[in-house]
Amino acid sequence: MAKDIILSNVRLIDGIADQARDGVSITISGDRIKAISNDAGPSGPDVEVIDLSGKTVMPGLIDTHVHATLVDDIDLSLFIATGVTTARDLGGKLDKVLTLRERLNKGEVLGPRLFVCGPLLDGNQKSFPTGTFAEILETVPSVEAAPGKINQLLDAGVDGIKLYFAMTPDVMGACIGAIDKRVPVTGHIGATTALEAVTLGIEGLEHMWISPYNNICPAEMRFGPDMSMMSSKFPKVTFKGWEEADLEGPGAQQLFDLMAEKQVKMGTTLDLLWVDNIGLEEALKDTDRIYIPRTGLEHQRALARIVKAGEEWDIHTGYPPGNGKKALEKQKEAVRMLHNKGGVIVGGTDCCGIAYPPPGFALWREAELLADAIGDMAALKAITASAASALRKEDELGSIAPGRYADILVLGKDPSRNVRNLRSLERVYRGGVEYDPTALLAAYPARDFDHLGMAS
Numbered sequence: 308m309a310k311d312i313i314l315s316n317v318r319l320i321d322g323i324a325d326q327a328r329d330g331v332s333i334t335i336s337g338d339r340i341k342a343i344s345n346d347a348g349p350s351g352p353d354v355e356v357i358d359l360s361g362k363t364v365m366p367g368l369i370d371t372h373v374h375a376t377l378v379d380d381i382d383l384s385l386f387i388a389t390g391v392t393t394a395r396d397l398g399g400k401l402d403k404v405l406t407l408r409e410r411l412n413k414g415e416v417l418g419p420r421l422f423v424c425g426p427l428l429d430g431n432q433k434s435f436p437t438g439t440f441a442e443i444l445e446t447v448p449s450v451e452a453a454p455g456k457i458n459q460l461l462d463a464g465v466d467g468i469k470l471y472f473a474m475t476p477d478v479m480g481a482c483i484g485a486i487d488k489r490v491p492v493t494g495h496i497g498a499t500t501a502l503e504a505v506t507l508g509i510e511g512l513e514h515m516w517i518s519p520y521n522n523i524c525p526a527e528m529r530f531g532p533d534m535s536m537m538s539s540k541f542p543k544v545t546f547k548g549w550e551e552a553d554l555e556g557p558g559a560q561q562l563f564d565l566m567a568e569k570q571v572k573m574g575t576t577l578d579l580l581w582v583d584n585i586g587l588e589e590a591l592k593d594t595d596r597i598y599i600p601r602t603g604l605e606h607q608r609a610l611a612r613i614v615k616a617g618e619e620w621d622i623h624t625g626y627p628p629g630n631g632k633k634a635l636e637k638q639k640e641a642v643r644m645l646h647n648k649g650g651v652i653v654g655g656t657d658c659c660g661i662a663y664p665p666p667g668f669a670l671w672r673e674a675e676l677l678a679d680a681i682g683d684m685a686a687l688k689a690i691t692a693s694a695a696s697a698l699r700k701e702d703e704l705g706s707i708a709p710g711r712y713a714d715i716l717v718l719g720k721d722p723s724r725n726v727r728n729l730r731s732l733e734r735v736y737r738g739g740v741e742y743d744p745t746a747l748l749a750a751y752p753a754r755d756f757d758h759l760g761m762a763s
């Protein structure tokens with residue numbers, strides 16, 4: 308049997324406590340954490356002691372919103388290289404996500420532990436009639452059809468259910484009733500408002516930008532059932548609506564109060580507006596861009612050909628870059644408000660569904676935007692312990708305590724002082740197995756950016 312490993316003399320961020328603790332030792336036995344002690348820990352010939360004086364240790368990161376089947380196997384290694392040891396796939400073709408989950412969990416592919424929900428369950432009016440996203444979408448055509456569809460997915464072994472944009476309140480109620488709390492249910496919603504969905508018993512909401520929008524924006528700026536997210540009107544209307552939203556008003560306050568009371572998980576995905584946050588010019592110089600997955604790049608280039616655009620389209624969002632900056636600031640304010648009411652903030656990213664920021668790097672960016680809103684330590688909790696609670700896996704993942712999986716990060720600098728220190732990642736344990744992030748990134752077929760003076 309393999310020896311127990313002692314990570315000795317670390318500064319510990321355990322995912323739960325509000326403060327880091329110094330001089331802690333962590334015993335890893337097999338794939339689990341066996342013990343935590345406030346001294347040098349056990350010693351002797353049966354254990355391997357690794358002195359990590361000066362280093363900070365924290366739980367592996369959890370991205371609660373990815374689309375893992377839309378990228379190549381090699382792209383999944385980026386999650387481990389950035390310390391994301393668990394991910395939840397929130398929309399993929401059922402057979403593909405189940406197969407991928409099995410291959411990841413058996414270790415045939417290097418990547419995060421994967422939790423899956425199968426296809427996006429949409430209303431009759433499909434949100435994506437054609438294109439890349441059409442294959443990850445299914446409709447629940449009526450109230451009567453809900454139990455059959457839900458049971459089919461649960462029998463197949465999904466870990467959760469994701470309800471989608473065009474689903475109306477009657478069908479949503481029928482779906483949530485049919486799930487009957489057997490697995491967590493979250494939604495990226497539109498035709499049903501967040502307040503309606505939370506009242507119906509939904510446990511999570513995705514995208515601060517979109518799901519709560521109709522309860523938060525001025526009444527005359529709400530989108531109706533015929534609004535398509537694919538329309539160029541969608542960002543135009545919703546950015547303006549966010550800018551003019553009254554967060555102190557009754558719509559937003561009623562929603563946030565109910566979300567806090569019911570402990571609804573708010574999956575933020577603020578990173579969807581990352582390009583707006585830093586501006587196109589900065590984004591073009593961003594060295595993380597070399598890790599944009601091949602599939603994402605091809606998708607973007609195809610769009611670029613349609614609109615006869617140039618190189619910037621590998622990260623372009625489809626509307627004038629920068630237009631979402633004020634809306635993003637307002638969304639951060641909404642995150643802060645919900646957090647201060649005791650709501651649950653969970654940092655997902657939508658990576659692999661979007662080309663940029665790339666897998667893993669996207670969660671670092673999400674943490675930066677969350678830290679602006681709620682502070683560094685709270686941002687770290689949003690991508691560890693709170694994220695685990697969205698999966699109902701808080702007893703196994705997202706914190707460092709005896710009995711949890713040994714999903715552990717070792718960092719050169721303390722990220723609870725500044726979440727940008729997540730970039731000082733030195734080693735990653737997933738289930739007690741050690742990985743070297745630098746070596747993983749070096750082995751990744753990064754893009755050639757010669758024209759930008761960047762080495763590949």
Ligand SMILES: [Zn+2]
Pocket residue numbers: 372373374397398657660
């Ligand atoms: Zn998504």
